[in-house]
Amino acid sequence: MLKPEMIPFGPQDATAGAENELLTVVVGDREQADLPRTIRDSNYFRNLVRRASSGDTPSQRLKELEHYLSTNTERVWENSWVTFPVHLMTAYAREVFEADLRSDAPHGNGRRSDAARFFLVRNGLDCLRIPVSYLLKLAMADAISHGPETHSSVRRTGERLMRHFLNDNTSPETFSFYPVRASREESLGKALAEETLRRFLLIQLLVQYANDRFELRSRGQEVQICFAPLTPERQKRLNELVSDSFYRDLFMSPCLSGWGAKGEEKHHYMILCHEVLSRSRLNTMAKLRECGILTRNLVTLPTVSNTSLTNNGTHITIGSLELTARMAGGSGSFGPADEKRIGDLVTKIVEHFLPLFVGTYTAAPYRFDFEDFHPETVLGFLPHELDYSHLRMVWRRWKKKAHLQRLGLSFTPFGPRPLDRAIGRVLRLRGDWIPDQRLMDYLVAPLSTDQNPALDGTIGNQDRLKADLMEMGVFDIRMSFYTLYRQRLYGRMGFCGFEGRHYSQFASLSEDLGAAVDLQRLVTALAFQYALGGVVSHADIPDTPEVESERRQIFFGAAIGLPTFYIRSNSSNGFLRPIAEQAAKTRASRRYGGWTRVCHSAYRKALVERLERDGAALIEAMGMRERIEDLKARLEPNSCRSVAHRLVRGILDEVGGRHPLGVSAERFNAGAERYYRIRLRVQYLQEALGLVADDLKKLPVCLQGKPELGEAVRCILNGEEPEHFFRTVRGTIVDGTASQSVLIKLIRLLLVVVALESERHGVGG
Numbered sequence: 001m002l003k004p005e006m007i008p009f010g011p012q013d014a015t016a017g018a019e020n021e022l023l024t025v026v027v028g029d030r031e032q033a034d035l036p037r038t039i040r041d042s043n044y045f046r047n048l049v050r051r052a053s054s055g056d057t058p059s060q061r062l063k064e065l066e067h068y069l070s071t072n073t074e075r076v077w078e079n080s081w082v083t084f085p086v087h088l089m090t091a092y093a094r095e096v097f098e099a100d101l102r103s104d105a106p107h108g109n110g111r112r113s114d115a116a117r118f119f120l121v122r123n124g125l126d127c128l129r130i131p132v133s134y135l136l137k138l139a140m141a142d143a144i145s146h147g148p149e150t151h152s153s154v155r156r157t158g159e160r161l162m163r164h165f166l167n168d169n170t171s172p173e174t175f176s177f178y179p180v181r182a183s184r185e186e187s188l189g190k191a192l193a194e195e196t197l198r199r200f201l202l203i204q205l206l207v208q209y210a211n212d213r214f215e216l217r218s219r220g221q222e223v224q225i226c227f228a229p230l231t232p233e234r235q236k237r238l239n240e241l242v243s244d245s246f247y248r249d250l251f252m253s254p255c256l257s258g259w260g261a262k263g264e265e266k267h268h269y270m271i272l273c274h275e276v277l278s279r280s281r282l283n284t285m286a287k288l289r290e291c292g293i294l295t296r297n298l299v300t301l302p303t304v305s306n307t308s309l310t311n312n313g314t315h316i317t318i319g320s321l322e323l324t325a326r327m328a329g330g331s332g333s334f335g336p337a338d339e340k341r342i343g344d345l346v347t348k349i350v351e352h353f354l355p356l357f358v359g360t361y362t363a364a365p366y367r368f369d370f371e372d373f374h375p376e377t378v379l380g381f382l383p384h385e386l387d388y389s390h391l392r393m394v395w396r397r398w399k400k401k402a403h404l405q406r407l408g409l410s411f412t413p414f415g416p417r418p419l420d421r422a423i424g425r426v427l428r429l430r431g432d433w434i435p436d437q438r439l440m441d442y443l444v445a446p447l448s449t450d451q452n453p454a455l456d457g458t459i460g461n462q463d464r465l466k467a468d469l470m471e472m473g474v475f476d477i478r479m480s481f482y483t484l485y486r487q488r489l490y491g492r493m494g495f496c497g498f499e500g501r502h503y504s505q506f507a508s509l510s511e512d513l514g515a516a517v518d519l520q521r522l523v524t525a526l527a528f529q530y531a532l533g534g535v536v537s538h539a540d541i542p543d544t545p546e547v548e549s550e551r552r553q554i555f556f557g558a559a560i561g562l563p564t565f566y567i568r569s570n571s572s573n574g575f576l577r578p579i580a581e582q583a584a585k586t587r588a589s590r591r592y593g594g595w596t597r598v599c600h601s602a603y604r605k606a607l608v609e610r611l612e613r614d615g616a617a618l619i620e621a622m623g624m625r626e627r628i629e630d631l632k633a634r635l636e637p638n639s640c641r642s643v644a645h646r647l648v649r650g651i652l653d654e655v656g657g658r659h660p661l662g663v664s665a666e667r668f669n670a671g672a673e674r675y676y677r678i679r680l681r682v683q684y685l686q687e688a689l690g691l692v693a694d695d696l697k698k699l700p701v702c703l704q705g706k707p708e709l710g711e712a713v714r715c716i717l718n719g720e721e722p723e724h725f726f727r728t729v730r731g732t733i734v735d736g737t738a739s740q741s742v743l744i745k746l747i748r749l750l751l752v753v754v755a756l757e758s759e760r761h762g763v764g765g
Helices: 034-041 043-054 059-070 091-101 132-143 152-162 188-213 233-241 244-251 263-290 321-329 336-356 388-401 417-427 461-471 509-532 545-560 576-582 600-614 616-621 625-635 643-655 665-702 707-717 722-735 740-760
Strands: 015-021 023-027 076-078 081-085 119-122 125-131 173-175 222-226 314-319 366-368 432-434 485-488 497-503 564-568 595-599
Touching: 015 188, 015 509, 023 132, 023 665, 034 043, 034 059, 034 076, 034 081, 034 244, 043 059, 059 233, 076 233, 081 132, 091 132, 125 132, 132 152, 132 188, 132 222, 132 740, 152 707, 152 740, 188 222, 188 509, 188 665, 188 722, 188 740, 222 665, 233 244, 233 665, 244 263, 263 388, 314 509, 321 336, 336 485, 336 497, 336 509, 336 545, 336 600, 366 665, 388 545, 388 564, 497 509, 509 600, 509 616, 509 625, 509 665, 545 564, 545 600, 564 576, 564 600, 576 600, 595 600, 600 616, 600 625, 616 625, 643 665, 665 722, 665 740, 707 722, 707 740, 722 740
Parallel strands: none
Antiparallel strands: 015 173, 015 314, 023 076, 023 222, 081 125, 119 125, 314 497, 366 432, 485 497, 564 595
């Protein structure tokens, strides 16, 4: 057996970084917030009014859109842009914006072709109109160039960090300010959780700064940013009321930041993604009919504009120093073909362990009423991700979980909502709730075809598969391939690693994110141990759609909360079969001949036993015994340690309920949005403030031998002790009342902390 020190991602051989997708909201009246004003001032709205008045369009559509605009009691406009006078920015912030407007013309001296959309005149003032994701970058540029002169070291750090605020898609995306490393005695996950908390705090400070400095709050456009995993319900409703093109105009970010001189190209790419996913979602209907789930013509037709791109998650990437060094060395002993062959095998192995993460470390609880329970609605993209046998089994088991049987008959909604609502009340059919709707509402992993598998270890396999999927109306060859666990290839990324894309909402960044990262690293190292030691080969996990679907149905079943799943008794998956046989309560299925019934909870416990047995040396060498015990506690039935339980408890406290099925879907899902936006955001903020308080307490020691940063701190605080200053203003950050001068000091002080941490982890500040 390989020694732990020889295994990639083992002791002292891992780095980690995170990309976080966030939700923005603008709080304000419809007369002042940008989203409702943009809708009312649009040609789309004017044309709708004209056509409704002439009778060319039913007036009901106009009434529903006007109702959407006039009945926002919470005054919350998700993913709205903001508008503010240009003169409020510093000269440097204006320079940054002007540089980002430059097109990718040959000489780079022209503006983007869509530059005019970012300017308008309001109340006689020249104003800027931008998405909140780009506002973060401008706020940073302004904060390091406004007021007292910024120390050069602080300014350099601020300018570097501006590149980490991406204006991509709809939701703001930020990625780690520095990749973290951990020694044998440290937890890689803890280090990444701390980096994420510092980044989250800086985002909150920049938001508060922008609300004050750019007069957003006083102009009825108070910005808030939070972690939230699902598309807001009101945005889904708006999507049903407008055309797909107008929806993209309202919500697709222009990609001003993060793409060099190719922002417009990236913007067109995101439009392509929206068009392809919308078409792909519509094409699930044919598959549902082909596999026998849709048996009647009365269906709920999905809209031609899909909202899945506004589902938000966290992508965690871990890298191997050893593999990267070997690829960089170019010795020929480990080249691109080896990297791909072993990487695909590791990916397949890791996919078997991914059910351990669902609901335990992240979740996205969601409630369906009975009238929502149409297969073409709730099954999401599953018809593109599972084969027909597993898809039918999942749907039958889900109906049983939702208790849709009455009088010996199984009921599903017919289509007309008033009729379905009445049937649900009479028969006391309450629908269902699931632990992670984000994993159901996004195309996380398209199924391979018989001709072109995605993970057979050959270079170019995913490009060939994309061509097949494009012909089937599932995907587009121009898009990056979606997968649950994505290999990061050296030739493309400059390092060797893997990206976990299965994370939804954490209940706590400090408790859950760190533990998840450590488990991801452990599972990946164990997969390399299997692969390099010859214990598992590609032949053990055949590259057929059926075998791929067989292991992934377990993952999706965990997202739905199904108690059982089925595998073929003679399954050709030689890695999965012995784990399933080891699980308790496994038996031959009485319903499906030749299939074996496995309990989800027992399977996950069998995975932990496999980890403890085969990964014992890794667990010991990496100091992960406590993480394994924590995992076991999270997997206990009805465990209060699991993230799904904690998030549901928080949501129910928000709405005043005792059980998800005891409240309506509308009330539960709206309560979830409020919980993420208010209470969980404040909890994350408190976690971050506690961490930075410790950072500042240790600051005098950390600054020893670093005269430049020490001078920067003295310039920021005029000689005041950082710990004392932070203690006096901490409460104003929580309640949002910090003054502009205090926010500037805090932002710059946090930049010093980030510079120190970056240097400690091997990144120049």
